[in-house]
Amino acid sequence: MRTVWFMTGNAGKVREAKHALQPLGFDVVQLQVEGVEISEPQADDLVDVARSKIEQAIPHLPSPHDALLVEDAGLFVDSLDGFPGVYSAYALKTIGFNGLLNLLNDSTQRNGAFHAVAALWLDGEVHVSRGICNGEIAMQASGNDGFGFDPVFVPHPIRIDGIEYSTDGKTFADVDLTEKEMFSHRRKALDGLIQILNESKPASSS
Numbered sequence: 001m002r003t004v005w006f007m008t009g010n011a012g013k014v015r016e017a018k019h020a021l022q023p024l025g026f027d028v029v030q031l032q033v034e035g036v037e038i039s040e041p042q043a044d045d046l047v048d049v050a051r052s053k054i055e056q057a058i059p060h061l062p063s064p065h066d067a068l069l070v071e072d073a074g075l076f077v078d079s080l081d082g083f084p085g086v087y088s089a090y091a092l093k094t095i096g097f098n099g100l101l102n103l104l105n106d107s108t109q110r111n112g113a114f115h116a117v118a119a120l121w122l123d124g125e126v127h128v129s130r131g132i133c134n135g136e137i138a139m140q141a142s143g144n145d146g147f148g149f150d151p152v153f154v155p156h157p158i159r160i161d162g163i164e165y166s167t168d169g170k171t172f173a174d175v176d177l178t179e180k181e182m183f184s185h186r187r188k189a190l191d192g193l194i195q196i197l198n199e200s201k202p203a204s205s206s
């Protein structure tokens, strides 16, 4: 099994990446860099954030032949001009998802989208892939699964091979991982990297 080191402090993201990549033959292992602060640049584009993190993490890879994954995401709300967007982690820590609900108050303009950028370092090259999940901010928080803004995000129905899928108004925190994955920005971003991983030579670690 190939090892993909995933540099993140977010256990929810690791769970989702494992769920997506393990059945395809990749061993996703969380890379936690002890004693070194990996800074998150306050850039306007998630791609810049992901690339910066990859560059900072490369020296800490157990082997330069291993694959390294970073992923950056944010929730962009239309009526708030894209806020919290690249400030999502800070917004979650400070105002929380209840703060987001308060900002929207009773507004009917609740459309938003999760964006994810996954960046993969492999054999000396960086590959970048994006995923978007459109949806809306719920009127109130609901559900215990998931993480981050999941309790207030309801994905829009999607069509796959002519069949419509919907969470029937449930938030991401109300559905299990398999169902979230059908709609998920993270899954879409990872899908863009799977072919590259499949075509690569086996890494030295596993």
Ligand code: IMP
Residues within 6 Å of the ligand: 010, 071, 072, 073, 074, 075, 088, 089, 090, 092, 093, 114, 146, 147, 148, 149, 150, 172, 186
């Ligand atoms: P980051 O990519 O870890 O910087 O994520 C930014 C913020 O968005 C964090 O507070 C995450 O908890 C939140 N976030 C990222 N992805 C998701 C998701 O799939 N569901 C809910 N919140 C998310």
